[in-house]
Amino acid sequence: MMQIVKHPKKVEWAKLLQRPVMDSSSLEASVKNILFEVKANGDEALKRFATIFDKVSVPELQVTEAEITSALALVSNELKEAIQLAKKNIETFHAIQTTAAAKIETMPGVVCWRKAVAIEKVGLYIPGGTAPLFSTILMLAVPAKIAGCKEIILCTPPAKDGSINAAILYTAQLCGITKIYKTGGAQAIAAMAYGTETIPQVYKIFGPGNQYVTAAKQLVQKDGVAIDMPAGPSEVCVMADETANPVFVAADLLSQAEHGVDSQVLLVSTSEQLINNTAAEMDKQLGALPRKELAAKALENSKAVLVNNVDEMIELVNTYAAEHLIISCSNDEVIAERITNAGSMFLGNYSPESAGDYASGTNHTLPTNGYARAYSGVSVDSFVKKITVQKLSLEGLKNIGKAVVTMAEAEGLQAHANAIKKRMESK
Incomplete structure (x- = not known):
């Protein structure tokens, strides 16, 4: 079952939060x-x-x-x-x-825009x-x-x-x-x-x-x-305080663990009682699952981490950068504002990851393995490229021409400068 880690020092976080590594x-x-x-x-x-x-x-x-x-x-x-x-x-x-x-219009006669294709x-x-x-x-x-x-x-x-x-x-x-x-x-x-x-x-x-x-x-x-993004095995992190329901938290952790043996499950809490109650509840729920062997194997790589306070919980979670982040805490929206690294967030006791996996409306194709530090999940933007467009009038060319010539010549690119000069000289 899940390994329980109490009050780890910050120097231990990197090792603690490692994903399962494969050759x-x-x-x-x-x-x-x-x-x-x-x-x-x-x-x-x-x-x-x-x-x-x-x-x-x-x-x-x-x-x-x-x-x-x-x-x-x-x-x-x-x-x-x-x-x-x-x-x-x-x-x-x-x-x-x-x-x-x-x-x-960045300056008179110089108009720029983006075309989505x-x-x-x-x-x-x-x-x-x-x-x-x-x-x-x-x-x-x-x-x-x-x-x-x-x-x-x-x-x-x-x-x-x-x-x-x-x-x-x-x-x-x-x-x-x-x-x-x-x-x-x-x-x-x-x-x-x-x-x-x-x-x-x-x-x-x-x-x-x-x-x-x-x-x-x-x-x-x-x-x-x-490609859409680098995506490895699926993962969930649950942040929970004493107001969380251990039955719900256990169900959320198991819903992720049943994906496969390489899935990762992480519980971060300020309440030792919540961690203990959740672990007991997971034992109870696991036995009834059709995919219990898979889930049990995934749980071998999983951890429950007890931290001192909410600030430490937020810092640890931002360090982990979870694909799915469930915030089962009394002030979930306030905490969510301070989350900088996550693929998708689920707030409160009635927002299981399953809702987003299937039917709430958000996308479930999300960055895993810490890529949530730099990648977004799939959206309409993922299927679109943006082409920038600019149109200059003669007035606009005169307004930026001197600056462009000066910069091009400073870089030693005379033909770039000439593309401006030839136009200016033709009028």
């Missing part, structure tokens, strides 16, 4: 080989890797319309309604993220494996559609019988995605990065995955393909 050298070598094979052999390599890794034969990589249609009947009306509700909330939250840029071709990776994450389709496809991306493709690994999870197919078609491909892991990232006979090449790749997927995303970035 990446052998991993990177095997991923590089997969990328090379897909780049060289396209569809043939994808089908071969499906046999090796997924233990499945995939005669056709693209999901057919018939497969999509038959999958729709397999999804219960209750689940369809839940997915539709989540989609509506995600659309509502993300729609306000599109704002028209104003034209700014959707990234034309994007690829979405949706994990299958132990948990087919159809919710991630909503989190990626909805903002992509709002941004106006022209081509959105989706790759996801097939089951042992060659099928794709029905909820994944239902959600994809609900979001207007028709190009769905049966390929997973690092090979799917390679297919989207380089293109194959069947799968089109994209300009930016989105979506979570295991360590192979993450390594592949970081490697294809070196070849000029953009």
Whole structure:
């Protein structure tokens, strides 16, 4: 179960807050080989890797319309309604993220502005494996559609019988995605990065995955393909004081631990009683979980940290930079104002991480492994690039011309200076 650490000194924080570390050298070598094979052999390599890794034969990589249609009947009306509700909330939250840029006159006759342009071709990776994450389709496809991306493709690994999870197919078609491909892991990232006979090449790749997927995303970035963010195993940090409910806190910690053995769970509290009660409650709840073996393994890397006061709790949490941060404290909004490093925050006793994972409206594709110090989660902006524009009148050119010439000549770039001078001399 969770290790309990009481009143650690600051010099111990770095070691205490370390994420589980994996040897990446052998991993990177095997991923590089997969990328090379897909780049060289396209569809043939994808089908071969499906046999090796997924233990499945995939005669056709693209999901057919018939497969999509038959999958729709397999999804219960209750689940369809839940997915539709989540989609509506995600659309509502993300729609306000599109704002028209104003034209700014920096000085008379010099007008500058930014033009937002959707990234034309994007690829979405949706994990299958132990948990087919159809919710991630909503989190990626909805903002992509709002941004106006022209081509959105989706790759996801097939089951042992060659099928794709029905909820994944239902959600994809609900979001207007028709190009769905049966390929997973690092090979799917390679297919989207380089293109194959069947799968089109994209300009930016989105979506979570295991360590192979993450390594592949970081490697294809070196070849000029953009990625959403570096994202490793999922994690949650819960800040809790004596007003928190240990039953709720235990449920939140376990909801993260059940993702996988490499998930990380951290509880930071000013109350020793809350920590003890939560640990006892976790024991009780864990036994009833279908994925209890996975969760128990994840909890081996997890810690509960007792600190002296709220200020220390905030400092420790900002040092950790959690993907998900739950603030179960009496003055949650005041504390939230002082949080500088987190992917997404959940305030109060009635805001579980699960709400944001599925249906509150915020995005669940978030920076992990401390990247929340510098990265945001996915938003409409993730699917957009901004092109700056300027237009100068003759008056504007005269107003800045002398300064530009002086600066260009000081840098020894005479042709830059001449581009201004020639225009001035022509009038």
